[in-house]
Amino acid sequence: MPPNNTSGSSNVHEARNALGKRLRELRTTAGFTGRELAEFLSWPPSKISKLENGRQTPTDEDIREWTRATHSEAETDALLASLHTLEVQHAEWQRILRTGLKPRQQELIEWDQKTRLFRAFEATVIPGLLQTAEYARARFAEGIRRLKLPNDINDAVATRMRRQEILYRPDKRFHFVLTEAALRFRLCPSEVMLGQLDRLVSFSQLPNVRLGIIGFKTQYATSPWHGFWLYDEERVLVETFSAALDLRQPQEIELYSNAFEQLAAVASYGRSARTIINQIADDLAAEVTEDSD
Structure with a gap:
């Protein structure tokens, strides 16, 4: 995979290797x-090797x-400080979701309050801030099943819906590219997906929301x-299957900002975006009708 796509995970790997080298x-x-x-x-000898070669992250007690x-x-x-910086960069889902899904949603609300400009690119899912409750429930159910998490799905859905109130604040700006x-x-x-597509059309008409759709026939300049x-x-x-990467290095922010601008540049907006959404909804509705016949 090209290096411009792996900057964040590479930096995490380098940080883990540096910690192992110091040990x-x-x-x-x-x-x-x-x-x-x-x-x-x-300890088993293999643990020493894994820690020193960056294949396992130590705990605080391991360091002590x-x-x-x-x-x-x-x-x-100094070693604990390095470890905690690494943990912020690479937070494993099993650790950050160990008490359930709701606390993570609450943490995101806190970040939402601090942020004025949100830019999000999604290649496979609808962004959380644009999800219907039913779509969010399906996404959370998958996470609970895959990661074997405590089931607080009702609270998680309610908290995600509460997050969406921020879309109506005039001091916030949102740019989504899907x-x-x-x-x-x-x-x-x-x-559920039909309802979700209808919700996207509604959100796309909010004055502080810019929603871009990259159609299948579009020529990409940056790979999604x-x-x-x-x-x-x-x-x-x-977000990966195993962890959330939280990247704050200036060069990483610049890299992802440039990638976002290149993806946004080839997206369709306004009426053109809604035409794509409505065509997909029509295709799906026709299938639902056929299945019910």
Whole structure:
């Protein structure tokens, strides 16, 4: 995959490798082999290798035990700071959603309040701020099933709907760019998707919302590798199957801003965008009618 698509995940990988390299330096300075340190800490030898080679992220307690064993307690605070920076950049869903889906939605509301310009590109799903309750329920149900999360789906849906109140604030601006595929993927029952398409048409007419659709016949200048959100010029959020990437380096924000502008430049807006949405709705409605005959 091209480097311009992997900047965020590459930086996370580099940060984990740098932390592992520092742990290895402390071990070798203390005169331990990997196996000797593992025996001293009552850890499997493979854990030492994984931590030092960036294949596993240490816990706070791992860091403290490591520095105690290697008589390098003076390094503990710096190592913990590096670890916590890494955890912000790469937050695994199993950790951040361990108490359910609602707290994550509440956290996003807090960021929504701070942000004036929202830019979002989605290649496969409808953005959360534009979802109907039924579509949101289907998305949350998938996450609960896939990640085996506590089931607080009703609270999560209600909180997501409350987030959407921000769309009506005149001091906020929103620019959404979606692929036609995101409108055609069958991620929920057809009747739910028909309601969702109707909601998109309504939202597209709000004065502070700009909704662009990239049709299948469009020639792309930048590949639609994955979805991402830009919050002002402060952060980029990228969601993967396993984690949420929270990117705040200036060069990463610039990279994603440029990618967004190139994707937005080839999208259709206004009446043209609504024509695409309505055609998809007509196609889907015809299928629903055929299935009911």
